[in-house]
Amino acid sequence: MATSLFIAPLGAPDPPTVTPPGGFFGVLASAAEAFIGAFQAGGDVFLGLVTGIIPLLVVLLTAVNAIVRLIGPERIERFGEMAARPGLQWYPIRYLVLPVLSVFFLTNPMAYTMGRFLPERFKPAFYDSAVSFVHPVTGLFPHANPGELFVYLGVAAGLTSLHLSLGDLAVRYLLVGMVVIFLRGIITEIITARLMSRAATQEGVSL
């Protein structure tokens, strides 16, 4: 039985060049081919992603993870205390230095815990500032937000297929990201202050 199973395809009398199945089965067969074809295309994309991105990512993530561990994330808490101070000169610390360091050292969800050093009125603005940095940082430092790399990588893939280098885009993405989070922090702080004073007066009226 077993031998006949193995021999049968070799000794098959009719050649494989038969007329394609028509009718109902023909429709089924072409549908099956289209079905597999879509996933074959997906498989090619997957292969490209794994061989193109993973090797660099493994080495880069390992190096940066080691650096973060060697420096020690607890050292940035000093900046948290500085950022809590009132006054114009502490704005860059609060909405630029602290969010950038938090995202770099503590990475995506844990970066927001640095908000605990700030007074309540700065917390929404700090969160806004920090969370807005988790995508610009991925261009150069993917360790900070490995779950959401494809905002940058997806757009970058288009440039790679045009044989353009990504360094320029990655650096500009990071720098513009820094400018944006700084402005975002300031604007959100102003809006928070407005909403807080409005809530306070409404409370006063209702009392």
Added chain:
Amino acid sequence: MSTTTAPAPKKSGFDSFNTLLVRVGRAVGGVVGILYQAGRDTIDTIIRNILPFMAFISVLIGIITYTGLGDWLAHLVEPLAGSLPGLLALSVFCAIPILSPVLGPGAVIAQIVGTAIIGPAIAKGSIPPQYSLPALFAIDPQVGCDFIPVGLALGEAEPETVEIGVPAVLFSRLITGPLSVVIAYLASIGLYAGA
């Protein structure tokens, strides 16, 4: 001369060499341990976060490209992502306070738009390469809008702060979303100019 003091420096010399050895050994061991742990974390991240997303995005892109939906989408977003007014409109849309928390979770929408629409559109040439920078900001004004209460709770905020912080951040995005696109547009001048 003295026989009692002679062995003492010998012993201390050997001791200091010994402590040096221990110190070097400890430092090297510590660094190697940190590197090894970093490698372990990396592989863990790749398997748990990156490969699953690659699998998901591959299925999506496979279907989009195979069915020809990709070309259609690229033509659709060409007027949106290929000009400054279009990008501004896109960013305002993503920043609408009711939509932004819906579009936010896991940055899935931004990642799909980036990977399946903007990236291929740049590759096909329907969006010029220097628009990649403003496009990155135009598809992302909703970043973290789904996560505001949790993020504020991680920062040990009071419930009253959360109540005010959620609308404050959402309203702020309506201003800072388009603003970020303008800044990125200005910063993209000269980007891939030779291409």
